[in-house]
Amino acid sequence: xxxxxxxxxxxxxxxxxxxxxxxxxxxxxxxxxxxxxxxxxxxxxxxxxxxxxxxxxxxxxxxxxxxxxxxxxxxxxxxxxxxxxxxxxxxxxxxxxxxxxxxxxxxxxxxxxxxxxxxxxxxxxxxxxxxxxxxxxxxxxxxxxxxxxxxxxxxxxxxxxxxxxxxxxxxxxxxxxxxxxxxxxxxxxxxxxxxxxxxxxxxxxxxxxxxxxxxxxxxxxxxxxxxxxxxxxxxxxxxxxxxxxxxxxxxxxxxxxxxxxxxxxxxxxxxxxxxxxxxxxxxxxxxxxxxxxxxxxxxxxxxxxxxxxxxxxxxxxxxxxxxxxxxxxxxxxxxxxxxxxxxxxxxxxxxxxxxxxxxxxxxxxxxxxxx
Amino acid sequence: xxxxxxxxxxxxxxxxxxxxxxxxxxxxxxxxxxxxxxxxxxxxxxxxxxxxxxxxxxxxxxxxxxxxxxxxxxxxxxxxxxxxxxxxxxxxxxxxxxxxxxxxxxxxxxxxxxxxxxxxxxxxxxxxxxxxxxxxxxxxxxxxxxxxxxxxxxxxxxxxxxxxxxxxxxxxxxxxxxxxxxxxxxxxxxxxxxxxxxxxxxxxxxxxxxxxxxxxxxxxxxxxxxxxxxxxxxxxxxxxxxxxxxxxxxxxxxxxxxxxxxxxxxxxxxxxxxxxxxxxxxxxxxxxxxxxxxxxxxxxxxxxxxxxxxxxxxxxxxxxxxxxxxxxxxxxxxxxxxxxxxxxxxxxxxxxxxxxxxxxxxxxxxxxxxxxxxxxxxxxxxxxxxxxxxxxxxxxxxxxxxxxxxxxxxxxxxxxxxxxxxxxxxxxxxxxxxxxxxxxxxxxxxxxxxxxxxxxxxxxxxxxxxxxxxxxxxxxxxxxxxxxxxxxxxxxxxxxxxxxxxxxxxxxxxxxxxxxxxxxxxxxxxxxxxxxxxxxxxxxxxxxxxxxxxxxxxxxxxxxxxxxxxxxxxxxxxxxxxxxxxxxxxxxxxxxxxxxxxxxxxx
Numbered sequence: 001x002x003x004x005x006x007x008x009x010x011x012x013x014x015x016x017x018x019x020x021x022x023x024x025x026x027x028x029x030x031x032x033x034x035x036x037x038x039x040x041x042x043x044x045x046x047x048x049x050x051x052x053x054x055x056x057x058x059x060x061x062x063x064x065x066x067x068x069x070x071x072x073x074x075x076x077x078x079x080x081x082x083x084x085x086x087x088x089x090x091x092x093x094x095x096x097x098x099x100x101x102x103x104x105x106x107x108x109x110x111x112x113x114x115x116x117x118x119x120x121x122x123x124x125x126x127x128x129x130x131x132x133x134x135x136x137x138x139x140x141x142x143x144x145x146x147x148x149x150x151x152x153x154x155x156x157x158x159x160x161x162x163x164x165x166x167x168x169x170x171x172x173x174x175x176x177x178x179x180x181x182x183x184x185x186x187x188x189x190x191x192x193x194x195x196x197x198x199x200x201x202x203x204x205x206x207x208x209x210x211x212x213x214x215x216x217x218x219x220x221x222x223x224x225x226x227x228x229x230x231x232x233x234x235x236x237x238x239x240x241x242x243x244x245x246x247x248x249x250x251x252x253x254x255x256x257x258x259x260x261x262x263x264x265x266x267x268x269x270x271x272x273x274x275x276x277x278x279x280x281x282x283x284x285x286x287x288x289x290x291x292x293x294x295x296x297x298x299x300x301x302x303x304x305x306x307x308x309x310x311x312x313x314x315x316x317x318x319x320x321x322x323x324x325x326x327x328x329x330x331x332x333x334x335x336x337x338x339x340x341x342x343x344x345x346x347x348x349x350x351x352x353x354x355x356x357x358x359x360x361x362x363x364x365x366x367x368x369x370x371x
Numbered sequence: 372x373x374x375x376x377x378x379x380x381x382x383x384x385x386x387x388x389x390x391x392x393x394x395x396x397x398x399x400x401x402x403x404x405x406x407x408x409x410x411x412x413x414x415x416x417x418x419x420x421x422x423x424x425x426x427x428x429x430x431x432x433x434x435x436x437x438x439x440x441x442x443x444x445x446x447x448x449x450x451x452x453x454x455x456x457x458x459x460x461x462x463x464x465x466x467x468x469x470x471x472x473x474x475x476x477x478x479x480x481x482x483x484x485x486x487x488x489x490x491x492x493x494x495x496x497x498x499x500x501x502x503x504x505x506x507x508x509x510x511x512x513x514x515x516x517x518x519x520x521x522x523x524x525x526x527x528x529x530x531x532x533x534x535x536x537x538x539x540x541x542x543x544x545x546x547x548x549x550x551x552x553x554x555x556x557x558x559x560x561x562x563x564x565x566x567x568x569x570x571x572x573x574x575x576x577x578x579x580x581x582x583x584x585x586x587x588x589x590x591x592x593x594x595x596x597x598x599x600x601x602x603x604x605x606x607x608x609x610x611x612x613x614x615x616x617x618x619x620x621x622x623x624x625x626x627x628x629x630x631x632x633x634x635x636x637x638x639x640x641x642x643x644x645x646x647x648x649x650x651x652x653x654x655x656x657x658x659x660x661x662x663x664x665x666x667x668x669x670x671x672x673x674x675x676x677x678x679x680x681x682x683x684x685x686x687x688x689x690x691x692x693x694x695x696x697x698x699x700x701x702x703x704x705x706x707x708x709x710x711x712x713x714x715x716x717x718x719x720x721x722x723x724x725x726x727x728x729x730x731x732x733x734x735x736x737x738x739x740x741x742x743x744x745x746x747x748x749x750x751x752x753x754x755x756x757x758x759x760x761x762x763x764x765x766x767x768x769x770x771x772x773x774x775x776x777x778x779x780x781x782x783x784x785x786x787x788x789x790x791x792x793x794x795x796x797x798x799x800x801x802x803x804x805x806x807x808x809x810x811x812x813x814x815x816x817x818x819x820x821x822x823x824x825x826x827x828x829x830x831x832x833x834x835x836x837x838x839x840x841x842x843x844x845x846x847x848x849x850x851x852x853x854x855x856x857x858x859x860x861x862x863x864x865x866x867x868x869x870x871x872x873x874x875x876x877x878x879x880x881x882x883x884x885x886x887x888x889x890x891x892x893x894x895x896x897x898x899x900x901x902x903x904x905x906x907x908x909x910x911x912x913x914x915x916x917x918x919x920x921x922x923x924x925x926x927x928x929x930x931x932x933x934x935x936x937x938x939x940x941x942x943x944x945x946x947x948x949x950x951x952x953x954x955x956x957x958x959x960x961x962x963x964x965x966x967x968x969x970x971x972x973x974x
Contacts, residue, residue, distance in 0.1 A: 063758065068917065069925040071937055076917070076926045078444045080452025081756050083932065105758035108915045113821055117915075120824035208928035208940040215938075235937040238579065239435075347931045 051270035052124050053097065053320050061103045064090035065123035068108030071231045072347045073129050082106045085343040086127040089148060089262060089279065092333040093125060096278045096325040101332035111182060115140050118265060125275060126263040129225075131183060136263075145262035145275045146283075148336075150355035150364050152254020153187050154226040156233065159248050161220060166250040168195035175200045177210040177219035187256040188223050215241070225258055227349055234348030273319050281308055281326040283367035285335035287358060292334040295327065308370040315370065336365065428507040431945075439575040440939040441946045444927050445590070448943075451762020451917050452755040453638075455589075460640065461765070462593045464633040469597060470604045471625060476553065477608035478618045481964070484548040490555055491539030498532030505529055557602055564598045567591035575934040630776070631743065634769055639760055641749035648745055651699060656741035659705045660734045663712070668730040670713050673720040683713030701744045705737060712736075761836055762917045764950070770840055770908040770918070775901055777844035782851025786889075787881060789852065790859050800852070807849040813913055815842045820914040839911045847904045854896040858889030891969055898962035902955045923947035 056062050066074035066086050074084040091101040107123050118126045119141055129151075130136075132144045155162075155171065162170060168191050178184050180203040192199045199221075204210050207224055211232055214222040222229070229249050236242045262275050285291070288305055290298045299305050307315060309330060313323025322328075333339065340351055357363025403413040430436070441448070450461060476482065505525030512522055539545060568591055571583035612618045635641065670679035687710035693703045712733050719729050753760045761769060788800030807815070819838040827833065862885050870880040890897070912921035923943035930936040 068757075068915075069921075069929040071929045071931050075930050075932070076447065076451075076757075076922070077930070077932075078447050078934070079455065080447055080450075080762070102756075104756065106756050107758050108917055110913060110915050112817070113914055116821040116824075122824065206925055206928075208925075208938050211938045212940055231931065232938060235931070235935055238935065343932075346935075347937070 051320075052264065052268055053271050053274055056097050056124050060098065061105050062090065062094040062097060062125070063105050063107055063123045064093070065107045065109045065114055065117055065126040065128055066090065067128045068106065070129055071228065072343050072349070073227075074106070074127070076108075083343070085149065085339060086129060088333055088339045088343060089127050089282075090125070092282060092329045092339070093262075093275060093278050095328040095332045096281070096321060097274060099322060099325070099328050101328070115142060115263075118142065118263065124264070124271075127261075129260045130263050132259045132261060133183075141266050142263050143266040143268075143272055145264065145272070146279050146367070147259040147261040147364070148279055149227070149260045151225040151227050151258035151260055152355075153184055153223060153256040153258060154229055154249050154251065154254050155188075155221050155223045156214070156229045156247055156249050157221045159245055162248050162250060164248050164250050164252065166248070168192055168251065168255060169197055171195075171199055171221060172197040173199075174220040175202060175218070176221040176223060177202045177204060177213045178223045179204055179207045179210055183256070183258075184224055191255040226254055227344070227347075230349050231347035270320060274321060277319065277370075278326070278329060280367040280370070281329055282334070282336040282339065283365055284308060284370055285330050286337045286365070287360075287367070290330060290335055292330060292338055295330045299327075304370055424504065425507055425511075428504055429511050430941075432508055432511060437573075437581070437936065437939045437942050439573040439581040439934070440927050440930075440936040440942055442572045443575045443934055443936075444922070444930075444943070447763060447926065448919060448922050448946075449763050450765045451759075451922065452757040453760060453762070453765065454753060454755060457640070457753060458589070460637050462597065464637050465597055466600050467629060467633060467637075469601045471622070471629060473601055473605035474608040474612065474618075475622055475626075477605060477613045478615065478622055480614040481968075482551050482553040483964070483967075485550045485552050485555060486548045487539045487545040487550060489548075490550055491536040491545065494536030494539065495533045496536075498529045498534070498536055500529070501532065502526050502529030553605065557605075560598065564595055567594060577933060579935070630769075630772060631746075634761075635743070635746045638753070638765075639746075640752045641746050642752050643745060643749050647748070652701060652741055652745050655699065655701060655705070656737060659709070659741075660737040663705075663709055663737060664730040664734045666709075667712055667716065667733040668726050670716040671720045671726040671729040673717075673722075679713050679716035679720070683710045683716070686710040686713055701741060704740060704744065708736065708740065709733075757917065759834070759836060759916075763922055764919045766836065766911075766916060767905070767908050767919045770836070770843060770911065771901075771905040773840045774843035774847055774904055774908070777840065778846075778848040778851055778904070781844065781848035783855055783886070785848060785852035786855035786859060787886075789856055804849045804852050807846055808853070812842070812846050812907055813910055815846050816910060816914050818842070835914065835916055839908075839914065839916060843904065843908060843911075847900060847907075850900055850903075851897065854893050854900060855889060857896065858891075858893035859885060861892050862888050894962060894966055894969070898959065902958055905955060905958070906951065919950070920947050 064087075066082060066084075068074055068076050068082060070084065070086070072084055074082055074086045077083055087106065090104055090106065094104040095101040107117065109117050109123070109126070109128055111128075114126055114128050114130065115136070117123050126142075129149070131151075132147065136142050137144055155176070157166070157171075157174070161174070171192065176188065176199045178188065178201070185201070185203060188199070189201065202213065202219055204213065207222075207228060210219075210222050210224070213219050215236075226249065233242075233247050233249065236247070237244055262279065264271055264275055284304070285295070285308075288298065288302055290302075290305060290309075295305075295309060299309050307313075309327040310324050313325075316323050316325045334342070337351070340356065344350075351357050351363065353362070355364045357365065359366040403417075404410045446455070450458070453461065502525070505522050505528075509519060509522030509526060512519060567586045571585055573581045574584040575581050666682060669675070670682050672678070686706055690703060690706035690710055693706055712729075716729065719725065751760060759766075785800045785804060788796040789804065791797050791800075816839060819842040820835065823833065823838060866884055866888065867880065870884045875884070909918055909920040911918050912925070917926065923946065924940070927936050927943045928938050928940045
């Protein structure tokens with residue numbers, strides 16, 4: 001009797017386990033034709049010879065990690081689609097690899113989980129305004145594509161207290177608001193220490209909350225990447241909340257360097273080349289004045305453009321792409337300027353005079369030659 | 372000498388007792404100003420309340436409020452990226468749920484009757500509150516014609532409501548319960564439905580600014596149709612299957628089936644890979660179903676008690692071996708299921724009928740499991756850029772429902788395990804409860820998302836939403852287990868002894884005597900846990916799922932194009948709070964009704 005009861009109990013427990021096990025198995029990503037052939041390698045740091053390029057081609061869609069809630073970089077629209085500067089580079093990559101800028105799945109990632117999502121193979125590439133740092137490049141096991149946007153942390157205050165020429169030494173005694181969990185917090189603490197200023201730091205969860213506090217006067221200063229500050233100020237001006245010079249952004253030279261660009265798993269050169277040259281293709285197109293509108297005419301005039309955007313295209317086929325891969329990028333998404341202006345001009349960010357101007361106009365955006 | 376001698380008969384004694392003095396002044400004097408301390412407290416807290424509402428209403432109707440951020444993003448908040456041209460699938464799902472809910476209400480006879488007095492009281496309170504808010508709003512507004520009409524309109528409607536309520540409370544017969552409560556609910560719900568056709572909502576204009584525009588037809592028409600479906604299906608169900616116990620079983624089965632069908636079939640719309648089905652799943656499923664049925668029929672023979680255990684162990688070894696070779700996952704699932712069925716066969720063994728039934732259950736289970744695996748393997752035709760077809764409130768609800776459905780049986784088992792006399796179960800349950808409960812839910816979510824991919828065998832991936840469901844369910848089960856254990860401990864020793872005296876086995880005692888009483892006793896705690904779980908789902912934002920709150924809090928304030936909502940945070944947050952409150956308040960009301968129905972607190 002005892003034994004029977006025990007067996008029955010065991011069976012019930014095992015049934016529960018089965019229910020759980022069954023469901024867990026059932027949750028293999030739905031786009032795989034068979035459950036045993038899930039494409040995602042568990043740790044692509046040690047890929048068994050298969051490049052992410054092949055994985056993406058077999059799957060037919062690119063999985064791109066974005067933020068989903070970063071003004072002008074990756075915004076979720078009222079209809080659920082994702083737009084923005086980062087999102088457009090995702091589309092450019094999808095156009096290069098798959099020939100279709102819409103063959104894409106965006107994965108919204110938080111700052112905490114982004115690198116794990118990449119190293120576990122859940123996403124193919126990370127374009128989530130991620131700063132290129134030494135530790136991320138080395139110990140975290142990431143590789144970085146060329147920087148697509150040079151940002152830098154700045155501060156914003158009211159013009160009664162600060163001016164555009166203020167420095168970190170002037171913020172002594174001020175209450176400063178920022179969002180927690182990013183390098184922003186660390187940068188300002190270190191910077192103020194070096195400048196010999198004491199600040200009172202108030203951290204909140206998201207940047208809009210920091211702005212709320214700044215507007216309410218709870219804090220004298222807010223700090224985040226310059227692009228974010230410019231965007232928030234432009235909005236406040238447009239909504240008539242403030243006049244153009246009520247808020248000032250300083251110091252002129254940002255207190256930190258924030259080179260933002262695509263990130264992929266390390267030790268996957270085939271995939272790295274594809275991502276890098278997709279970015280370079282948009283930059284080269286920009287240098288030559290090629291845009292979405294005139295790319296086909298320019299190909300006939302310019303030999304480098306002819307090499308990069310088609311013609312014989314053996315440079316692309318050698319990379320494992322179609323000969324017309326980069327033509328698709330320009331035609332479906334656009335050149336660097338197209339992408340930049342479309343997404344960043346509306347929030348008050350312009351290329352002229354910034355680090356993101358072309359290298360021959362004093363900026364840092366530069367690409368090696370295509371030949 | 373009789374007692375009458377000492378009783379003085381007077382005229383007054385014959386009269387009915389004087390009704391206690393009533394009226395607003397009396398009420399205020401006895402309740403608010405009965406002493407100096409009370410007067411001070413009333414004035415202070417009344418002032419604070421007034422100030423709160425004054426500022427609150429002022430905030431809501433403020434000139435520069437961006438309520439258009441909420442209305443423009445309503446679809447995002449509700450269903451995130453679900454394609455609009457497919458939204459009929461969502462309405463269909465809601466219709467199915469509503470019809471089931473109405474049938475349930477009818478079959479269980481859930482409606483009670485309310486007295487005119489009670490309804491009148493509610494109307495009076497609501498009307499007075501509406502007038503109060505409208506008055507504040509009117510005072511706030513610069514009296515331009517448009518807004519003043521709305522403010523004064525609210526005031527008048529509120530006063531009329533209060534007056535109607537007052538009239539309903541008159542007379543002695545008003546205290547007799549005679550109005551069906553469901554009719555009251557239906558009428559109350561008709562008000563917002565009708566309002567959708569009348570009101571205008573702030574809508575953003577391309578290029579800046581906002582205007583008042585009617586609610587989109589694609590919102591108000593389906594909602595109205597759903598409302599009518601609900602009313603009609605209740606009336607039909609009440610007349611046809613109303614309060615018949617034999618429909619309860621099938622209804623529960625329909626509810627259980629409805630969740631996978633709605634999520635996996637209707638919302639996900641799988642493209643069934645027919646060639647794969649005919650080449651792989653159909654043969655595998657058929658083989659398992661037929662061969663397995665014969666085996667189950669064989670082992671469910673009470674004279675071959677040990678056979679089931681032996682066969683079960685053998686199949687389990689096969690299951691373990693299957694991981695060494697490359698085989699379709701469904702084979703492994705079915706092998707595991709077969710092992711469990713064979714192992715539990717002695718429990719269900721019986722004469723010919725029982726054996727046939729056991730084989731039949733196996734057959735149906737195989738068909739269902741294989742079908743479900745096919746559904747999962749099939750690609751979804753819903754193309755959404757966000758990679759998941761669930762999002763917004765449509766993520767919050769499935770998360771909460773699936774989390775609850777999984778955690779409840781697990782919680783019951785854990786509670787039984789922890790109160791068990793067998794040390795191994797007690798130890799395992801206690802360890803589970805203490806470990807899971809000792810770590811914050813956020814941590815479990817991060818474990819499920821960040822660590823799990825490294826623990827799973829290569830080639831097995833689990834979708835984000837499912838990981839979140841499991842994290843939430845396993846976490847909630849630990850709390851439920853403790854609640855239920857509390858209930859189990861509240862049962863008197865006499866109940867156990869009586870059950871034993873009747874010769875009941877432990878299982879019978881648990882299923883028929885102790886568990887029902889324990890669950891009934893802890894309904895308030897269970898509902899508290901459900902509400903907590905519902906709100907806890909908002910934590911999935913930490914792992915990048917776009918739930919309702921995350922959209923309100925992080926997505927909307929970061930939109931710059933085509934409408935500029937950068938930094939618009941307060942309005943979406945207030946809206947989110949309202950929605951959460953409405954949902955949890957309804958849950959709490961429903962549970963109160965359930966408690967009353969079960970006579971909780973009366974025994």
